[in-house]
Each structure stands twice: as structure tokens, then as C-alpha cells.
Amino acid sequence: MTRKNRVGLHVLALSGLLLAPPAGRAGDREFHAIVERIQAHYQKRPMRFMGLVSFVANRARPEGVRGIKLAVFEDLDSSRHPADPDFEAFMQEIVGPEFHPFVRVLARRDGEQTFVYAKGSGRDLELLIVTLDQDEACVVKMKVDPEGVRQWVDNPPEMSRKTPVSHGGAR
């Protein structure tokens, strides 16, 4: 191997290390993909400072909840952008086999759709919750501890009806 090639390999390895996403971010792939899909469909960006809101939510969170990641979309114009018919199929594809479809609530009355996917994560349950209604959308990823899991298993529809933002304690 020539010196030039060795230098090239080192540069490649170093750039690989620098460009590789941090572990935490890699685990949020589904979250970001869903946020991007909503953003593209409604041509709307999520509320600003969601990083800060997530940070605050993680400190002011209800007991048993942690690792909250949050994206809220407001003022969605559903008259111009009717519901994405392929959204559920997209989500199923994006979350992959690791996440299991857990709860789905479709409430025609207020046009609200809630999808909850779950996967075991050590002693916790990792939940990915997506709520869409006529003018708002919310994507939440969080971990719940055993007490939280008990509440979710006890009454999944009721837990999913609580707004995801309130799960995060951001309101």
C-alpha cells in the first residue's frame, strides 16, 4: 500500500467517525422520518425551539417518563392538505419490526387519529406516539418505566387519548 493510499484510508476512517450519527440520534431515526413526512405533506415546519421544549419536558416530565422527544405542528391547513392516505403504511414501514403497533384510535367526530407503537427497551417501554387532527399534529418519542407500562397496559385507549404533549408534560 502506497503512502498516498494509507493517508487516504486514514482520512476516510476519520471522516466516517466524524460523520457517523451519535448513538442517541441513530435511535431517533423513526422520529425524524415521521416528522419529515408530516412536514413534507403539510408544507409546514414543526414549532420552533422544540429542542428546548423537549429539554424542558424532560425536566418537568410526569413521573415514570423520560427521554422525551417532541415535535408539534400547529395551524395545519387540512382543507388544502387532506389527510395523507398512505401515512399509516409509511409509519409501519419506517418503524420496522422492532416497534409493534400497540394502539390505534380514529375519532371521526374531531378528526383525530392516534397511532402508538411500542418496543421493549431494557426495563423500559419505548413509545412512539403520533397524533394528527385537523389543524395540529404531534410526534412524541419517550420511554416509560414499569409503572407507566402498567398504566398503558391497563387502559391503552385511555392513555393514548391523553394528548401526547401532556404525556411529555410540556403543557
Place this chain on the structure above:
Amino acid sequence: MKTPTQVVRLIATLLLACCASIPAFGQNPRLQIKNLDKLSKKASEVVDVTLDESMLKLASRFMADEKDEDDAEAREIIKDLKGVYVKSFEFEKEGEYSEEDVEAIRSQLAAPGWTRVVGVRSKHDGDNAEVYLMTDSNTRNILGMAIIAADSESLTVVNLVGPIDIAKLSALEGKMGIPRMGLDKEKGKPSQKQAASHDEKK
């Protein structure tokens, strides 16, 4: 050194042992409830709850420390289950779903192995509740359960897959999206009130 005949006998014995430990051919306690999805367009609210084996294992692990008697019983039931599937519809007005829609589920419950153990139909308030059990034709073990709960403006189908202690079934009422049916805590039978409404039909 085993002769070829001994090897064949050994394989045959192993195959027989395997066959004896699995449910009889065609006995699948998992219901196809997807065909109810067409009701989603008419329903004012649709709730789907899916707890597969891995989720149930996780849940039972988390519920291991439960002091509450009902929760402890619920944990005992779900730790052996392979799946809990609940589909529930609420309608704005009567007549949004038909008897044929329910029949699509009942026809699956007419398959060998399924037996109706509770059937409550009230002419007075239109509340219907049916509980079916699938038992292994060889071992008589319970393989699964189905519940159809319906009134004029709602329909709920519950499918539990896996072994269930029927005596403890009441502990699952009101949990995991399973409707409250007033099952007798001791025997998993309808309560006095339901028994009365059953008589009412007669």
C-alpha cells in the same frame, strides 16, 4: 450403532411427540378481524389494541411486583398469552353495522374447537355478549378465547390467543381495551344481572 429401522422408528417417535404437543391441524385461535375494517368509515370512533407475545411478556415482567389482587391475577393470565387483539367501534346512530358484519366473526367461531360458553342477548337494551373458547381437541387445553360485545351503537371484538385460566378471566375486564362484561369473578360466568338479561331473551 443403530440399524436403519431403529433410526426410522426414532424419527417417527420424535415426529409423533412433536405433533402431540401442537394444536390439532386447523385449530388456530387467532381470528381474522381485519374484515371489520370496512366499518371504520361509518364509525365515529375506532380503537385497535394489539398486544403481541413480546409486549405481553414485557408487560407481565413489569407487573411482577403488583400488590393489587386483580392486577396480580391479570399478570398471571397475560404471562402465558401469545396475543391480545381488541377492535372496538362506536357509532353515532343505530344500524350502522349489520348482523352480517358480526356473522363474519361468528362464522370463524363455528370452526372446530370453538365453543360458545357465554351468550347473553337482551331484547330490552339490545346488549349482546358472547364468549367463545377454543380448546385443543386432544388435550382439552384452552388455546384461545373470543368475545363479541355489541349493542345498537357499538361493537367490540376481543381475541385472546394462548392458554387462559377461565376462572381468572374477570381480572382482565376493563383492561387492555377489553370491555367490562360483569363476568363472575369466581367462575368467569355472567353475573346475576347478565344471567337475568339472558333469561329475559328466553
